[in-house]
Amino acid sequence: MFTAGDKVKIVSCADDPRAAGKTGTVVDEVPPGPLTQGRWTVQKISAFIGPVLCHTNELHRIGGR
Numbered sequence: 001m002f003t004a005g006d007k008v009k010i011v012s013c014a015d016d017p018r019a020a021g022k023t024g025t026v027v028d029e030v031p032p033g034p035l036t037q038g039r040w041t042v043q044k045i046s047a048f049i050g051p052v053l054c055h056t057n058e059l060h061r062i063g064g065r
Contacts, residue, residue: 002040002056004029007063010042015052019045023062027051 002008006026013019024042032038039053 001031002026002028002059002061006061008040008042008059009062010045010052010054010058011060012058013052013054014058015039015054016049019049019052019054022046022049024052026059 004026007023008026009023010019010021019042022045024045027041027043032040036053039055040059041051042054042059043051045052
């Protein structure tokens with residue numbers, strides 16, 4: 001599980017493949033639900049990639065807030 005502010009490495013991302021291999025910050029304060037189809041919102045990836053939605057298995061936590 002992730003919490004808001006966790007730093008993550010995006011291993012892969014079906015939402016935007018350009019995000020794979022980059023790092024970002026989890027936005028969600030609660031586990032994702034049906035609205036996002038169980039995907040976490042990750043932001044602060046790069047100037048050219050907006051927030052993306054990633055499944056748990058597409059992310060690897062690298063640090064906290």
